[in-house]
Amino acid sequence: MTLQQLLGTEFPIIQAPMAGVQGSALVVAVSDAGGVGSLPCAMLSPDAIRSELTTIKSVTDRPFNVNFFCHVPPSRDAEREAAWHAVLAPYFEEYGIDPGAIPTGPARAPFNSELAEILEEFRPAVVSFHFGLPSAELLARVKRMGAKVLSSATTVEEALWLEAQGADAVIAQGLEAGGHRGMFLSDDISTQVSTLALVPQVVRAVNVPVIAAGGIADAKGVAAAMDLGASGVQVGTAYLLCPEATTSAVHRAALQSPSARHTALTNVFTGRPARGIVNRIIRELGPISAAAPEFPLAASAVAPLRAKAECRDNGDFTSLWSGQNPSGCREIPAAQLTQELTAGL
């Protein structure tokens, strides 16, 4: 069975879910063009998820993907958070931010039974997870809805684990990929390998379809991934300049500047390693900071800095997520980009 047959779509092209920079508009555009649009739910409230799914269902009957994080929420650690605030103190002072007034609490909830209930109302064709899979019980519930389940593997070990737990396909996420590494069996970033190295090894190891992600920016990249044995691809960064994405102005500007050539895996924005364009906070505190609290607790203290800086058209504290190959970023409709990606198929 091809990936297209498994997911019920025309093309084996998945638009990568990108929390914070896109919503239903990008999903609809990609799915209507024959790919698989993805709705990232990690940073949305249950109400917002319901609203976005209602929008999607009202305008398209094509298959789409709904994406969730499934990390284990950390215990709060007042000492560590205080240490993180201390590291950020000079920036708070620079921007006139009162550190005592920063709202706390995790902004990113993992998949849970309340979210499963919402999915049951909308029955999406595809559900994907990042950072592993939810509990066996929740996973069974998602499968009972008829959804095909995908999750990201960054190593052969993770791919084997996902297959054993019942994933219908595995996304082999090479280290070129922008945003959060999906890693969940190890937190050692030296275990992370490129798409060219990872895909053939995962294809050899598992029997489910393998979706290549990371560094794929155009039809040539899609063809290369298929040559390596992938059944499909997941493309993120190339969609960031599309009008349907909600990418901020500073983020759009960075992607179109020469600085986009230099990305790094950093934990300074959320506590977990994620790839973004190197900017001031990464240069001064990272890319990996031992002081950053556990995911997602690092995020709340950086948020007000980001907001204040962006008001000055300044991306110094913005998570400028991007993969290592921004060469596919163009200001074209997502439908056109999706079509162009299929040129060599």
Add this chain to the structure above:
Amino acid sequence: MTLQQLLGTEFPIIQAPMAGVQGSALVVAVSDAGGVGSLPCAMLSPDAIRSELTTIKSVTDRPFNVNFFCHVPPSRDAEREAAWHAVLAPYFEEYGIDPGAIPTGPARAPFNSELAEILEEFRPAVVSFHFGLPSAELLARVKRMGAKVLSSATTVEEALWLEAQGADAVIAQGLEAGGHRGMFLSDDISTQVSTLALVPQVVRAVNVPVIAAGGIADAKGVAAAMDLGASGVQVGTAYLLCPEATTSAVHRAALQSPSARHTALTNVFTGRPARGIVNRIIRELGPISAAAPEFPLAASAVAPLRAKAECRDNGDFTSLWSGQNPSGCREIPAAQLTQELTAGL
């Protein structure tokens, strides 16, 4: 003009020069099979180079490549070397090594006029460099011999620089590649990107042929690289188990073990970042150690540890160079591997 026409070979497949693990036997086997065999000269004395070139010329008239490093030799820094010895002291004690008796002096000489003179005797079809290019004068001398000149670029900036200096083709070295990073315009390893990300960007930036290196292990990888716009490929790791390679027993065993899945960029063996299988010294001192002296001065102090450990069939201190995709490593003749790599061309 195709890369084959430029280099005068049947296939656009270059066997990567791998100092310390191969000599003329691998060169001859690959060149006779229609690829481009490469003789790494960085760790050979002038006499040894002359001897190897004599051997090659006596058994084949096919084109082959001779490879040199062209780093700027560092000044000795007694304080830094003493600090490095202090870091290694527990290992010296463990292995009963007298640190005062370790022979010093750089084991890797850059390309110079004496080596150019040797090349003039043998007139190889191809000469490749790592870490940039030699002086304009030496480069002109190599070109006057009729040799085509290649060098490695790890960023778009390096590719543009090499083209401007007169390189006939550029090797785009993705970060998957085993052994030393060819980086020479920056020493920031976060600038290093994968083959999938680098090749399309370099192809777009330069007018000379681009050779893809890093993560390419089989015919599928070759096809993927060509899809990305490469004119040819350079393959290293996959040749390490061939009988014609001089890969040590501990290195061969590591490449065939699950530990080969975990490589890292490390400077603990030579002072420059290079990719190898993670072993004890990398785990305990690295992967990047601020204490390691400048390239190649870090090497001499590690050499006796390696020698003693290898006598016990132990690779704890061996530079187990490997790319991120060891899946092409098989104990087959180099001619057969070369043929198999061409299957999709």
